[in-house]
Amino acid sequence: MMVEHFPRKNPLLRTQTPLLPPAARSRAAHLLTAAACAGRFELPCCTTCNAFAWPIPEACPKCMGEIALRKAPQGGELLSATVAEVPADPYFRERAPWRVGLVKLDCGPIAVTHLGPLKEPGARVNVTLMLDRAGQAVLHAGPQKGGAMQDDPQWQDMVANPRGRRILITDARHFCAIPLTQALVKAGAAEVTLGLHDSWKPFEGRGALESLPCVKIESLDLGSDRSIQDMAAQIGGKIEILINTADVLRPGWLMSPRAPVEAKAVMEIVAFGLMRLARGFGPAMASRGADGARSAVAWVNLLSVFGRAHPPELAGYAAAHAAALALSHAVRAELATGGVRLMTVLTGPTEDEWFQAFPPPRVSADALAKAVLDGLMRGLEEVVVGDVARDLMARLEENPKAIERELAQGRMYGGAA
Amino acid sequence: MSAAPYTSVVLCCPVTVDYTRHSIRPAAWWVARALAGLAAAAGLSHRDFDGFSLASFTLGPDSAIGLTQQFGLSPRFLDFLPLGGVAGIVGLRRAARAVQAGDADAIACIGADTNGPHWFRHSLETFSRASQDAVYPYGSGGPNVSFALIARAWMAANGVRREDLARLAVDSRTNARANPNALMQKALTEEEYLAARPIAPPIHLFDCVMPCAGAEAFLVMREATAQALGLTFVRLAAAIERHNAFPDDPVMLRGGWVQDRDQLWSMAGVTPGAVDLVQTYDDYPFISAMQFQDLGLCGPGEVADYLRAHDFTHSGDRPHNTSGGQLSGGQAGCAGGHLGLVEAIRQLTGTAGARQVKGAKRALVSGFGMINFDRGLGSAAAMLEAA
Numbered sequence: 001m002m003v004e005h006f007p008r009k010n011p012l013l014r015t016q017t018p019l020l021p022p023a024a025r026s027r028a029a030h031l032l033t034a035a036a037c038a039g040r041f042e043l044p045c046c047t048t049c050n051a052f053a054w055p056i057p058e059a060c061p062k063c064m065g066e067i068a069l070r071k072a073p074q075g076g077e078l079l080s081a082t083v084a085e086v087p088a089d090p091y092f093r094e095r096a097p098w099r100v101g102l103v104k105l106d107c108g109p110i111a112v113t114h115l116g117p118l119k120e121p122g123a124r125v126n127v128t129l130m131l132d133r134a135g136q137a138v139l140h141a142g143p144q145k146g147g148a149m150q151d152d153p154q155w156q157d158m159v160a161n162p163r164g165r166r167i168l169i170t171d172a173r174h175f176c177a178i179p180l181t182q183a184l185v186k187a188g189a190a191e192v193t194l195g196l197h198d199s200w201k202p203f204e205g206r207g208a209l210e211s212l213p214c215v216k217i218e219s220l221d222l223g224s225d226r227s228i229q230d231m232a233a234q235i236g237g238k239i240e241i242l243i244n245t246a247d248v249l250r251p252g253w254l255m256s257p258r259a260p261v262e263a264k265a266v267m268e269i270v271a272f273g274l275m276r277l278a279r280g281f282g283p284a285m286a287s288r289g290a291d292g293a294r295s296a297v298a299w300v301n302l303l304s305v306f307g308r309a310h311p312p313e314l315a316g317y318a319a320a321h322a323a324a325l326a327l328s329h330a331v332r333a334e335l336a337t338g339g340v341r342l343m344t345v346l347t348g349p350t351e352d353e354w355f356q357a358f359p360p361p362r363v364s365a366d367a368l369a370k371a372v373l374d375g376l377m378r379g380l381e382e383v384v385v386g387d388v389a390r391d392l393m394a395r396l397e398e399n400p401k402a403i404e405r406e407l408a409q410g411r412m413y414g415g416a417a
Numbered sequence: 418m419s420a421a422p423y424t425s426v427v428l429c430c431p432v433t434v435d436y437t438r439h440s441i442r443p444a445a446w447w448v449a450r451a452l453a454g455l456a457a458a459a460g461l462s463h464r465d466f467d468g469f470s471l472a473s474f475t476l477g478p479d480s481a482i483g484l485t486q487q488f489g490l491s492p493r494f495l496d497f498l499p500l501g502g503v504a505g506i507v508g509l510r511r512a513a514r515a516v517q518a519g520d521a522d523a524i525a526c527i528g529a530d531t532n533g534p535h536w537f538r539h540s541l542e543t544f545s546r547a548s549q550d551a552v553y554p555y556g557s558g559g560p561n562v563s564f565a566l567i568a569r570a571w572m573a574a575n576g577v578r579r580e581d582l583a584r585l586a587v588d589s590r591t592n593a594r595a596n597p598n599a600l601m602q603k604a605l606t607e608e609e610y611l612a613a614r615p616i617a618p619p620i621h622l623f624d625c626v627m628p629c630a631g632a633e634a635f636l637v638m639r640e641a642t643a644q645a646l647g648l649t650f651v652r653l654a655a656a657i658e659r660h661n662a663f664p665d666d667p668v669m670l671r672g673g674w675v676q677d678r679d680q681l682w683s684m685a686g687v688t689p690g691a692v693d694l695v696q697t698y699d700d701y702p703f704i705s706a707m708q709f710q711d712l713g714l715c716g717p718g719e720v721a722d723y724l725r726a727h728d729f730t731h732s733g734d735r736p737h738n739t740s741g742g743q744l745s746g747g748q749a750g751c752a753g754g755h756l757g758l759v760e761a762i763r764q765l766t767g768t769a770g771a772r773q774v775k776g777a778k779r780a781l782v783s784g785f786g787m788i789n790f791d792r793g794l795g796s797a798a799a800m801l802e803a804a
Contacts, residue, residue: 089557
């Protein structure tokens, strides 16, 4: 495998303070945030006359109907284009020139967009709803056949491309650690460090991981403040993407004799471990959001969809993941000050051995690794992987009480655990 | 139904509070100076004005009503128009009908704004909900980027080149050099215009106005009132306004003037050849050119030839923005919409000094305002006649 070499930063240079693009939005505009976080292309549309509208209004300008988001075609035509050479806002000022387009969306409205490497009015464009570095939804108009995004600095400024970046995967023993590392290396990661807890225990994956270029395994115990502080002191300022894979999968009913001990063990790693990691690695990452070509870009938490919908047979486990999800909002808010994104990847039952008793479909390691890479490349904030997780999220969104009853009656995973 | 004529409505007492690039004074201070200027010009106390019409962006948290108490006014007509460059003529239309109907006798019409080193950027951040949600986060270029997108499409559609627009910028500067209050006094050549730093192509440095602090003001009253006070005045012959015209045009290739210009000319009872001078809203030269075409000063698609064929200086064959306009005078926020009216009153009363257009009898003034999202929303125009 070819290994690209990335120039080291001149240590004499000042690390730039991360700036953010303008983040103020109306409350209605945050409907778009939800769609952009998940990578859906949905635009404001009238629930009465079905006319799309932009920017999002409080009522349809054609018939005064109520507005909701609706899936829209992504095509458009470039009407006009310019380059902001002297932006008013400091974030754009230091990134100028910045391309801006005026696009007629195929669904009807006109929109001002970030613009890919296109110049000529009349060009067909592919429009994407994505998150900018402030974590707010914006429209990007790029070439119709996808390509060339690798070379579009405006696009790259918004996504979390692993290329050239130094990555920490917190738990090498996670069932998807090997394919995830392989995928990151293939995507051009400069270095991947994997944390290994209980390093005195045998670790079957060591050979496969250490055979990859630029990959190393270091001792890391998320249950130990000292362990995290030691690693953060060593490499905390050199991590641009952190992928927290740590998990302790212990299914069990609340009334089972093992429940209190196991719930505590899960909490210790999944919830408190996240807190320790955030305290250890968060500040350096947030401060390096604009550190030249290798700026810190993303923090990824692999969490369980059962943190959102809680089956009683996974009582403690679901509670720990719910706690981690709640905590991740705080982590996200602090990382956001530096423009660093927090992406949550939710899965249902995986092919991890601890889900052995759960019926298929279960998420494979390859599928999970692919979803993480896809989410980083698109700059997403919420990724739901696998049919079960998607099904649960859809049920939850539609009727939270119904899913609670369905899970309580064991209709989803009856007797699995 | 056609509008009733503006019977004996007049404008008088043109007042400009000298512009400064930045000011440590709030907008209310600039309003006060304008009120004092109007009172001095009219030979009245400012408390004698029974109408107060104010356009301002930077008055917050106040609006016009708070200033009545602060400055001791007791008006029976009160208007507040934070509408940008269309506010001058919109305010004039309302004031004209109020004095015509007897709802007020003397209305002080003022456009005033202050400006500090960070005011312009702050105003962009909060300019409108559409801008906040769907424009400012895209490169934060402010109006320069928004107008660049329009300019590129409009120039292509009309065959207008930068060389054609240079004429307006250069002539504006020539006019400004005969106006001591204009902030830009350095001569500008076509070469300098064309070689200027790109801001958001096709917008370059000399296409842009300089935000500043200042105020423009005039009085609206009935002719008999002006005569009783011994004031020189000009008559309001016609006026139009339109907001969010042609909402389905994909990009702004025309303004609302196109929709209402026939009414303007028929109400004024003249044809374009009878106009002695034109004051357009010149936030960019191409916007002035758009107004020439949309108001019917040239035929559709003829604007490029029109720009090439004429001299727009105060001594030229098409005197335009004779004070230097905003391009060379500075853009004092909402006062930019009053500037053309104030300059037209001066010209038609023969008080324009070194830049006086000889024998000026009729002036066409237009206003344009509020790039809420992708286009300017307000368009207005007024015809003024010497008494």
